[in-house]
Amino acid sequence: MSLFNHLPPWRPSYSSGCFITLGQQLSGEGEDFISKNPMNFQQIIKQDEVQPSRYFSVKVESFSNLIDSIQKALWQDSQYRRLLQELGKGRSVQDYSLDSSSQLHLFEDWVVVPNDPTIQLRIIQKRHDSPLAGHFGQDKTIKLVMWDFHRSGITQFIKYYVSSSQQCSRNKNINHKKFGFLKPLPIPNGPWICFQCI
Secondary structure: OOOOOOOOOOOOOOOOOOOOOOOOOOOOOOOOOHOOOOOOOOOOOHHHHHHHHHHHOOOOOOOOHHHHHHHHHHHHHHHHHHHHHHHHHHOOEEEEEEEEOOOOOOEEEEEOOOOOOEEEEHHHHHHOOOOOOOOOOOHHHHHHHHHHHHOOOOHHHHHHHOOOHHHHHOOOOOOOOOOOOOOOOOOOOOOOOOOOOO
């Protein structure tokens, strides 16, 4: 234990960005700690334990393809064509700007999405269906989309898309109250006279 003389500095929980991993070599140390105790450095996952069926690949669409599609579709959208012409002439439009590096039409700091259902669908698929996105529900998907994009009425489109997702409807948690105890019918005081099926 005398070889491990590193004490991590105390930080409050909100400012400790990451944890020190077990295999991380601390600064100022050489490779002496490996040779003195070989158990400090060992392979955790052996080669025969790796099975290809446990892993899967994820196809990620590049963001530049989506941006190119948005730029082309904005000129087709009659609502934003006039704003783009005003911004192209150097005039200022309230809350709208034109990004000089990417030539994107911005509403405050969000990329404006044209009224093109295929582009809206691609954005929602990237933020909802992708395994990297997490396949969240309506509220979190709306937040994920609203971090980068702006479109009036896109929240209704997201709600419709998520509610029609088969995987979401199968895996959705039950939100109602727990069922109560069964309440049997009261026991009659005496024998009954007749039985009617009306």
